């Protein structure tokens with residue numbers, strides 16, 4: 081039972097647990113075990129461990145990388161991703177962890193926009209993103225090659241003014 085959720089810098093001891101690849105939506109084929117710790121600063125691509133605030137148990141990880149909609153810095157924004165251990169799914173952790181990451185990105189950078197995308201069939205992630213304050217913008221067609229076929233995704237975003245207006249940022253309690 082998860083009580084509250086935190087994002088923290090990944091430690092060497094987390095790496096064996098951050099396997100990924102056990103969901104149809106995160107199945108990118110055979111992969112090497114993770115050996116390196118992602119950067120936690122927001123200047124470039126990075127990642128953090130999602131942990132149970134009370135026990136410290138590793139629940140999964142979040143990541144981000146910067147995408148470019150134009151050549152100037154103002155037209156770049158972070159695109160986020162998430163993976164939860166099987167045992168951590170189904171308790172609302174996905175929405176909380178992604179909201180915590182949105183808070184971090186808007187607090188630590190000047191970005192106007194944070195993005196995410198997910199498979200049109202990944203209903204849990206769609207709902208988790210909406211609970212985290214994201215709006216669905218449309219479909220990106222044939223964007224992902226997984227399990228021998230191309231997949232359509234939905235693109236989501238949250239803009240800085242929306243983030244500011246939302247009155248309940250970072251409730252960290254899972255259900």
Ligand SMILES: CC(C)(COP(=O)(O)OP(=O)(O)OC[C@H]1O[C@@H](n2cnc3c(N)ncnc32)[C@H](O)[C@@H]1OP(=O)(O)O)[C@@H](O)C(=O)NCCC(=O)NCCS
Pocket residue numbers: 103105106140162163164165168169170171172173174175197198199202203204205207208211
């Ligand atoms: C996707 C993921 C992050 C979602 O996080 P989660 O905490 O497990 O999400 P939950 O199971 O609590 O579900 C979130 C919401 O979706 C709903 N939901 C879940 N599965 C659903 C389904 N099949 N149909 C409709 N709604 C569904 C839940 O009822 C919940 O709704 P609520 O917030 O209104 O109560 C997590 O399951 C995960 O890591 N999956 C594997 C990797 C992955 O898919 N990563 C994302 C790739 S883009």
